[in-house]
Amino acid sequence: MSFHVPVRGGNRGGRDRFSWEDVKNDKHRENYLGHSVMAPVGRWQKGRDLTWYAKAGSTEAEAAEAARVEELRRIKAAEQDAMMVALGLKKPDRGNEDVHRTKEELAQIMSTMSGENEEAGVEPPVDTVPGLGAGKL
Structure with missing residues (x-):
């Protein structure tokens, strides 16, 4: 046999009588923790999701x-x-940079890297020219 007494209404701090709608109409609503989210009043909250941070x-x-x-x-x-x-x-090698180049462009780049076009007077592409500090001291 189990001893169980039902809880009387109104015994748990008035939980059964509490309503956020009453808080909205209360002149001291600022005293309630969470009043701005649970009982929003005013133009600033119309149509806004006040609990966006918890989703x-x-x-x-x-x-x-x-x-x-x-x-x-x-x-x-x-x-x-x-x-x-x-x-x-x-x-640094970024992987797929040369994917969209044609065979002719690749052949020209390879020939300029090997030095074949230097004698013909063709300037090498800018990305193959060594920069400052690339030479030996």
Whole structure:
């Protein structure tokens, strides 16, 4: 046999009589913790999601954040490449940079790198010219 007495109404701090609607109409609503979210009053809150911070990220927000991170990564890589060129160092290999070049462009680049066109008076492309500090001291 289990001894169980039902809880009388109104015994738990008046929880059964509390209503956020009453807080909205109370002149001392600022005294209630959470009044601005649970009982919003005024123009500033109309149509706004006041609990946006507690919700999981939406797919649009995640996609925008991923695009922003990717853009920052590309910008940092371009800045690093520019710094390497300015210092006269070799640009790091980024993988698929030469994917969109034609066979003729690749042949011209290879011939300028081997020095065949120097005798013919053809200037090499800018990216194959060594920068300042590239020579021996």
